[in-house]
Amino acid sequence: MSDFVTFTNEFGQTVQMSREDYQKKVIPANLDRYWDDKDKLRDFAMELAKEQFNEEAASAADRLLELYGPIESALIFRAVVHMQAKEFERAKTILINCLDRFPASGTACTNLAKIYGAEGDEAKAFEMLETGLFKDPNQENALNLYAQAFVNSGRKDELRRRLETLSSKEGAWRPKLHLARLALTEENLLKAMQWYREAIEGTKDRFEVVMTVTGELGQAGYVYQLIQICEEYWQPEFPYPYAGFNYANALLATDQKEKAIAILRHMQDHLADNYKPMVDHFLARIPGAAEAEAAAVQKVALEQAENPAHKKSWWKFWKS
Template sequence: MSFIKKIFSGRSNKKNKQASKEVEPSDVKKTETNANEAVSSDAESQEALIKVHDEYGREMQIGKQEWLNNVLLGNLDKNRDNPDELYNLIISALNDGFEAHIQDASARLYEIDPIKERGACIHGIVLMKNKQLDEAEKVLKETMSIVGQSGVLLTNLAKVYAERNEHALAETVLWSALEADPNQDNGLDWYAVIHHERRGEAAYIEALRKVSKLPGAWRPQLWLAREALKKGEKQVALSFYEEIFRILQQPDSQVLQQISGDLGQSGHIQEIITVVLPHFVIEHHGFSVANNLIKAFVELKRYPEAKSLVEALFAYNRPDWKEGLTYWMTELDNLMGDYGPVEDKEPPKLALMPVNQPIWLHKLNATEHIIPQKSEKPFTILTTSGSCSIAENHDQSMKQKTNEEGSICRGIALSFCDKLNMESSAQASMLVPIIEDAGFVFFGQRYEESWATQLVNHSPCDLIILPHLYAESSPWKLELRLFDPADTSLVKTITKEFSADKPSQALKELIEETYHYITDNYAINIADSSPNLAQISPQLFAHYVDANEVCLALSLACNVEDGASTLYGERNIFDKLLTLALEEPNSDIHKLMLVSAMSKNKAYGSTIYQEYEKKVKKLVATQHSGCDTSKVLEKALCDIYGNKDEEDRLGVPTS
């Protein structure tokens, strides 16, 4: 199978004999599957895990038995008078193989559902799953006596007869069901597979053609179009699609997903856009259809349109879409970016971005009490982004978005400055090499001593530190060289080795050892502050270093034109900071990092911060913070999102 065929997903018409009403469950916290998918066996349902999302959008998995006992049964009882929610819960339970536990709930739905056909079908299916065929037949027939012989009711009645091995009667009733509604998915699939199993592919196609001649039929044409594409008859398929859209004014997600998937697997990428896009509405069709449209845009190298669609989908804050959207945003960042070696023909404008306070206080107000006050002439320490020796060494500078090596090289310097600024009388600053209006500069060779001289000339200091990361082979080694700025003589070299996948302990020890060396050997007093690095779990220290570098990247975005273009996956950044704040509830630093990130996002003109409003406000409201930190956070939230309570009190209209 070609790459083109692999990447496009279309709904399969595997001959599924399950006869249930086509449903589209509403968005609930549990990740749903479509009701028409095969239900797992009891054994599978007990062993498998259920994917759920918590109120912060984090994906979690719990055992099915735990889900049944602690979530599902309680929700069924809680929603026994809410037919729509009860319906969704029952569909979910069927897909998870819990039919033995939902008979009372389905009976209740049958009793209260104002959509009689829906309640009867679901109750009938549950009864069939529990081998109560006579009761299922009774429910379906009683409902037909009230609402008439609808296609879906007749299909499920045919299913009852098939379960009794009354196949001739089942086929007669099934045809009546198709005459009543030739577009019901399950009934059509079942009818077609019967003929395929008897006489092969030709009979399958003839069965579809027969149903397509019934008044109002459009779904058979969907399958006939697929068969035409398999034969290379594109125009025939397009004619079928035109016929479908003449009949079907508002196609559902299954229809558009199948059309886009079939066209994609046949290599007709442009036709996906021309045929499907005019009918696509995010609210109705969601990610399943959008995914194929994004793939088509990417294949056609129409990257801005793909990115616009991804951004529009992100705005819906659907946890179940997030993984796919994050993948596409990362891919598009890579495809649209121009990051790499700096071209010699256009010499870059190198600049040094100063960082004089914790980068996670940037764009926050009223932060004067967070860091201990310094004297008029404190002992000053200057550092810079680390240079790095990597496996494929670079002789030239690199213009760079964040990667693992760059994150450590910049993050360790920021974190060391945090330690000194929060826990000593010294003033620690960092000069970050950047390309003007672009990104960070990554030095692929160890700094010469002359670089220390250049930095001192830019910013006079009492001590200068040059970091370097050796990442050519495992283990990695991080080195801090301390220089006397008077003559740039080497004073001390401190190093730590570590595994690239477990750097936390070594990074923490390196900062601590350097901090103690400086405070022991220079006129620096120990200070105390809250927040401080002691609040950060040792096993998560590398995440703090990485998050520090992320905050630096956001600050850079605030200071350059089109700041978002300097970043990889903004939502990945915010999710990372949110997760850290949740996992480190005792760390005020991580809360400040998260909230400052929202402020920076707003400052460089993005609107993504709005998607995180409820999550960030909830976290700040429910996690304890120090008094000074709380004041900063509360002020920041008002600055970012506005004081909604005050607006309500004054009667200020909101959009």
């Protein structure tokens, strides 16, 4: 645990402060300020839990239960704060109550599994983890724990079978990411790409999965497959630039500098203002990018002078 806390103050500035000062000066003021604002208090409480200010997080969690009532997320958050303080019996009681109220809660099962694991009951922990995944197969943390348990014991074939069972459930897409990763470790690229595509096509918010898939393909060195995924699924309208950066890196690695610059500029048009400078910083690190962009702009200007009907931005011409 760090001796300092980094946070954003009310003026939008990033501030670093010692834990002691933060605990004395910031936490009481913010708790007082947000005490009757359930949304802001929830966000602050999550920060308190993340930074392991357990006593203050507990106070906020109790207040959230008052404000929201015993809804699933408020009950689970209260249990998690108990878990961080190693108050396992109290956490267990809340999670069992949560399951009584919300029988479909996979997250409650996963947190119960963590408690059983901390208590040394590995068999019960695994059983509860699997139960939670059958309720909600898209839990990222639960799937990571589940997959690691099989990998650690050398049971990859059994893991594959169980992931395939989970992936067959309606709406399940995250198990397919794990199946793709498993295929990559076995150098079965064709199968990995199949699972990656199925994972992307099974989600509503594709931008998150495309970002994950392109990151994994890039790290594995499969740049042509990364480009293939982007040409099928990437959109310049995605709210975050990271998949676009992965796409651009792959294009640069395959000597397609002009196209990389084009997709970055096209993406920049659609990004929120706080992300736009990231594109400029990315471009500044590409050798010869400024010259290539200037040449492309000049080329398009000449083409538009010859044919005034074409009024596209220069970076859209690479699609033609």
